[in-house]
Amino acid sequence: MNRTLPVLLAVASLTLPAFSLRADDAKAVWMKKCALCHGADGSGKPAMKTKDYTKAEEQAKMKDEEILKAIQEGVPNSKMKGYAGKLSGDEIKALATFVRSLKK
Numbered sequence: 001m002n003r004t005l006p007v008l009l010a011v012a013s014l015t016l017p018a019f020s021l022r023a024d025d026a027k028a029v030w031m032k033k034c035a036l037c038h039g040a041d042g043s044g045k046p047a048m049k050t051k052d053y054t055k056a057e058e059q060a061k062m063k064d065e066e067i068l069k070a071i072q073e074g075v076p077n078s079k080m081k082g083y084a085g086k087l088s089g090d091e092i093k094a095l096a097t098f099v100r101s102l103k104k
């Protein structure tokens, strides 16, 4: 048997997970860091004055750049704090995509 194949497979398995953040990972971060104020399903919490991201109207009001900026820098005069420095750029991008996926 060719001996380079197992070596190649081992190298591939080491490098692959670093490629990109999967949707599952974004969901895990959401449940840990965001669900408290936005709800597990993104429908919002009245006490926090968060919007219902499961609604198409609320999704339509947000631009992609605004979602990214809100997660990076926070929303002024709200409880929404920025996550730049706490989460990686990839995590923030994955979360922005995840916020879009909350729409029902």
Ligand code: HEC
Pocket (backbone or CB within 6 Å): 029, 030, 033, 034, 035, 036, 037, 038, 048, 049, 050, 051, 062, 066, 067, 068, 070, 071, 075, 078, 079, 080, 081, 083, 095, 096, 099
């Ligand atoms: C301490 C409570 C709190 C936490 C934790 C929190 N948020 Fe927020 N978030 C808010 C509030 C309050 C607003 C402003 C009201 C709104 O837009 O829903 C907001 C706004 C936003 C917006 C902007 C919406 C718009 O209208 O442009 C996004 C996107 C967002 N949050 C995503 C997240 C993500 C992702 C996380 C987790 C990494 C998170 N939030 C964690 C309270 C929170």
